[in-house]
Amino acid sequence: xxxxxxxxxxxxxxxxxxxxxxxxxxxxxxxxxxxxxxxxxxxxxxxxxxxxxxxxxxxxxxxxxxxxxxxxxxxxxxxxxxxxxxxxxxxxxxxxxxxxxxxxxxxxxxxxxxxxxxxxxxxxxxxxxxxxxxxxxxxxxxxxxxxxxxxxxxxxxxxxxxxxxxxxxxxxxxxxxxxxxxxxxxxxxxxxxxxxxxxxxxxxxxxxxxxxxxxxxxxxxxxxx
Numbered sequence: 001x002x003x004x005x006x007x008x009x010x011x012x013x014x015x016x017x018x019x020x021x022x023x024x025x026x027x028x029x030x031x032x033x034x035x036x037x038x039x040x041x042x043x044x045x046x047x048x049x050x051x052x053x054x055x056x057x058x059x060x061x062x063x064x065x066x067x068x069x070x071x072x073x074x075x076x077x078x079x080x081x082x083x084x085x086x087x088x089x090x091x092x093x094x095x096x097x098x099x100x101x102x103x104x105x106x107x108x109x110x111x112x113x114x115x116x117x118x119x120x121x122x123x124x125x126x127x128x129x130x131x132x133x134x135x136x137x138x139x140x141x142x143x144x145x146x147x148x149x150x151x152x153x154x155x156x157x158x159x160x161x162x163x164x165x166x167x168x169x170x171x172x173x174x175x176x177x178x179x180x181x182x183x184x185x186x187x188x189x190x191x192x193x194x195x196x197x198x199x200x201x202x203x204x205x206x207x208x209x210x211x212x213x214x215x216x217x218x219x220x221x222x223x224x225x
Contacts, residue, residue, distance in 0.1 A: 005030055009072065016074040016136045020047035025058070025066040035137070043067070052224065074138045075100050078219070081126050081154040082145030083110035086169070090142070090212035091119050097216060099140070104129040104154065126154030135161035140219045142167045142199060146174070152181060159191040165222045167199035167215060174198075196222075 001009075005021070012019050012034050022031045022043055033039050036047035046059050050069045058068050076099045080087045083105040091101045101119040104126050105111040111121050122129040126143075135141060141158040142165075143151040151168060158166045159182075168178060175197035182192050200214030201221070 001030065005032055008032055013072055013074070016134075016138070018051050018074065018137065019072040020051055021070040021072065022047060023068045023070070025068055074136060076223075077102065077133075077135075077139045079104055079130060079133050079135065079139065079141045079154075081105070081129075081141070081143040081151060082147075082169075083107070083112075083115065083121075084144050086144055086208045086211050086215075088115055089209045090144075090215055091116050093212055093216050094219075095119070097220065102129075102133055104133070105145075105150075126150055127157050130154055130157040130161075135163040137162045137164055139163045140165035140167070140223075142169070142215060142219075144169045146170060148178070148181060151178070152185070155182065155195070156185065156187070159187055159194060165196065165219050166194050167196040167218065169197075169199050169211075171198060 020033045033047045056071045078094045078099040079102045081104045104122045201218045203214050205211045205214045
């Protein structure tokens, strides 16, 4: 790898951008595709698919030349707003699935590190915490508190971010009330439509662990599909 390519790659990785380094195996020529966008359509499409699946792979171009696509994805991250009982199994399961988990809750009695091993704890108000978290295209955000004073400030930041998934716990009635509040706060219809609410796949979940499974399954489905 040329030093100039390595320097550019490191800069993009620091900025948490999705990068795919395409190397023509016969000549050694390299193309760095960022958020894969630059390059021939067939290469951009192949790089985007490789990045989506998190799998480096060899492909063959339309001209019959072989290319190796080396994927450099930012880490998967999950911000959970509300250190409630559902957050505990969700944090554990998400970490097992490869997510770096951040728990956001200004209530220190809830956001006890002993309850969330392996997770980062932010005890700032949700909007301040999410600015620090800085959601990117590999980030998911879930609100669990049922308290508009905590959920809504976080959603205001989430809806203007690049997060690939935004979910909010609550019934259909709760979601309807949430939508009205967000409209009153001048959030656009397209922004509000990004919210998965009620959060999670409809699997009839009852317990905190089952609800966590439904949430994580929906996050993964959104990421991969």
